[in-house]
Amino acid sequence: MKDNIPVHMPRKKVPVNGNETVMNKNEAADVQLAQPENVKKTNKSCIREMESITLPEFENIPQYMKGRVSYDQLNAAVQSINAAVTAKYKILHQSVKTQNNHARKLHQRFKDQETKDTKGQYFVVEDDIREFTQMKVDKRFQGILNMLRHCQRLRELRGGGVTRYILL
Missing domain, CATH: 1.10.10.1890 (Ska1 microtubule binding domain-like)
Known part of the structure; x- marks a missing residue:
């Protein structure tokens, strides 16, 4: 199962040699936020909305x-x-x-x-x-x-x- 994780799912780095660092919560959130933006740009059916009045x-x-x-x-x-x-x-x-x-x-x-x-x-x-x-x-x-x-x-x-x- 570990080898077949979908690419869109965020992964935590597991320290194997001790040289690699574990992702902290902020980096994991950055990865999760970055991926939906890319998906949104490629989606043709993104419907434009009017911004609220300031x-x-x-x-x-x-x-x-x-x-x-x-x-x-x-x-x-x-x-x-x-x-x-x-x-x-x-x-x-x-x-x-x-x-x-x-x-x-x-x-x-x-x-x-x-x-x-x-x-x-x-x-x-x-x-x-x-x-x-x-x-x-x-x-x-x-x-x-x-x-x-x-x-x-x-x-x-x-x-x-x-x-x-x-x-x-």
Whole structure:
């Protein structure tokens, strides 16, 4: 069994001659942290997510744009948008043969919404946010989208009767 340990599993060095040193906990943690990063880079289905708004960025948003939206509410909206993007692109990356009927319909809708301008970029539309999150798409949400555009977290692209929110 010792000879057939998978390469992705971290190993402790065993002192054989006394010349080799045993890995301490910090080095073992470094090895474990370094390996998932390499796996993440090679994985094609890595879905891009929007970064949370920092406090200085929130303070730089003009007051007329903020209204009554708090810092926590804005970041909760960012997390909801990230959840919608993740759910959408999980379906898009999935093989059509393995999808059920509902997922196939969604997959086709997502493909129809793509244009040459959005090719290769992650975007959501209001229907995706309604479908995959508990958020209401109302005036308040439109204000949150304006704040996110102001902080350069997303870009709005209109066309074909659909407004696409592209993640930056």
